[in-house]
Structures are given as C-alpha cells and as structure tokens.
Amino acid sequence: MASEPIDIAAIRKDYQLAELDEATAGDDPLAFFAKWFAEAEAAKADEVNAMALATVDAYNKPHVRIVLLKGLEAAGFVFYTNYSSAKGHDIAANDQVATVFFWKELERQVRVEGRIEKISEAESGIYFNSRPAGSRLGAWASPQSQQIPGREILDNNYKLYQSKFGETIPRPPHWGGYRIVPERIEFWQGRSSRMHDRILFIKTDSGWSKSRLAP
Numbered sequence: 001m002a003s004e005p006i007d008i009a010a011i012r013k014d015y016q017l018a019e020l021d022e023a024t025a026g027d028d029p030l031a032f033f034a035k036w037f038a039e040a041e042a043a044k045a046d047e048v049n050a051m052a053l054a055t056v057d058a059y060n061k062p063h064v065r066i067v068l069l070k071g072l073e074a075a076g077f078v079f080y081t082n083y084s085s086a087k088g089h090d091i092a093a094n095d096q097v098a099t100v101f102f103w104k105e106l107e108r109q110v111r112v113e114g115r116i117e118k119i120s121e122a123e124s125g126i127y128f129n130s131r132p133a134g135s136r137l138g139a140w141a142s143p144q145s146q147q148i149p150g151r152e153i154l155d156n157n158y159k160l161y162q163s164k165f166g167e168t169i170p171r172p173p174h175w176g177g178y179r180i181v182p183e184r185i186e187f188w189q190g191r192s193s194r195m196h197d198r199i200l201f202i203k204t205d206s207g208w209s210k211s212r213l214a215p
C-alpha cells in the first residue's frame with residue numbers, strides 16, 4: 001500500500017528555547033564555541049561533533065559532506081580523513097573551506113569559514129594510534145572516494161592488511177588530520193517568528209570584530 005504523500009511545505013517549527021546577544025557571545029569566538037559545544041553535549045545532542053564540510057574543487061565546483069570534529073585548539077578545528085580522498089584533492093587545489101554544526105536540540109547553528117591546513121604528522125600519529133584496531137585497518141583498506149567494483153574489495157583489503165600488520169598497525173601516509181583556521185565564525189540561535197539571533201565574528205589583525213546580522 002502506498003504511503004500518504006508528506007506535505008513537506010507544511011513542516012514548521014517555531015524556535016523558542018533561547019536568545020543570543022552580543023554580550024553573551026563575548027570577545028573570543030573559539031571560547032564561545034567551546035561553551036556552546038559543551039552545552040550541546042550536555043543536552044545530549046546526537047553526533048554532537050558532526051559537521052558538514054564544504055570544499056571547492058579545481059573546477060570551482062563545491063562539494064559538502066559530514067566529518068567529525070576531533071579537536072578544538074586555539075588555532076582551529078581539527079578533523080581526520082584520507083588525504084587522497086576527493087576532499088583531499090579539493091583542499092590541495094583550494095585551501096578555503098566552510099563548515100557548519102547544527103545542534104537541533106538547542107536550536108543552534110555555528111558556521112565556520114577559513115583556511116585549511118594539514119596538522120603535523122606527529123599529531124596525526126597520536127590520534128591514529130588512539131583509534132580502535134578496526135578503524136586503523138579501515139584507513140588502509142579503503143581507497144576513499146575511488147570507484148570500486150564491489151564491496152568484496154574492501155573486505156579483501158581489510159583481511160589482507162590484517163594479516164600483513166598483525167597487532168601493530170602503522171598510520172597510512174595518506175591518512176591524517178586537517179585544521180580549519182577560522183576567519184569567520186557565526187553563531188545562530190533560533191528565535192520565534194524567524195526573528196533569529198545571528199552574531200558574526202570576523203578575524204582582524206588584533207583579534208576579532210563582532211557584529212549582528214539580520215536573520
């Protein structure tokens with residue numbers, strides 16, 4: 001039996017949980033991000049560290065996908081991936097990226113834009129070694145973003161590397177972290193009647209400038 005068509009246009013939510021003003025956002029957007037992140041985690045936001053990462057390829061085509069934030073440093077936002085993936089090629093061609101977090105449990109969005117750079121091999125190594133063995137093998141087994149003839153390639157690769165490395169699985173040279181060095185960070189708090197609060201920080205020579213944007 002066919003299910004009833006969903007009236008997507010009728011789906012609506014009025015945001016009423018909280019407000020955001022200039023004073024609350026403070027002067028340090030990374031510190032404020034850490035505060036919102038902690039609040040999202042306390043609110044049990046699902047996949048709290050998931051962020052949509054947008055890159056632009058050598059032909060100026062944008063691409064977006066979810067990655068997981070794995071480190072928040074004074075210098076920026078760190079995630080891990082395969083440097084030979086499609087996103088790795090995009091980044092090699094264009095170091096400007098954008099990312100967005102959506103914490104629906106708190107009716108909040110944070111947008112981050114800036115330059116991206118590889119983290120040090122030492123830092124990537126430390127994180128790689130903290131991962132479960134299965135994930136470490138997966139990093140070897142998956143030629144991320146490449147077309148493969150079937151699932152069995154992955155399973156065969158996995159077994160091959162498992163027997164090759166045994167207990168000691170080294171970090172693949174093509175796998176590591178990137179840091180997004182933010183130039184703009186915007187905090188969005190949903191408000192009633194679409195009159196949302198938006199506070200934007202832009203990096204300056206001496207720190208950050210702060211302004212309010214219309215919703």
Ligand SMILES: Cc1cc2nc3c(=O)[nH]c(=O)nc-3n(C[C@H](O)[C@H](O)[C@H](O)COP(=O)(O)O)c2cc1C
Pocket residue numbers: 047050063065066067068069079080081082085086087088144145
């Ligand atoms: C919840 C979630 C978390 C993910 N985390 C990562 C991640 O941290 N690193 C990563 O390389 N891919 C991650 N992925 C997979 C990416 O979305 C994407 O499929 C993969 O990186 C290949 O993207 P690309 O072909 O554009 O390079 C995640 C996907 C989801 C849905």
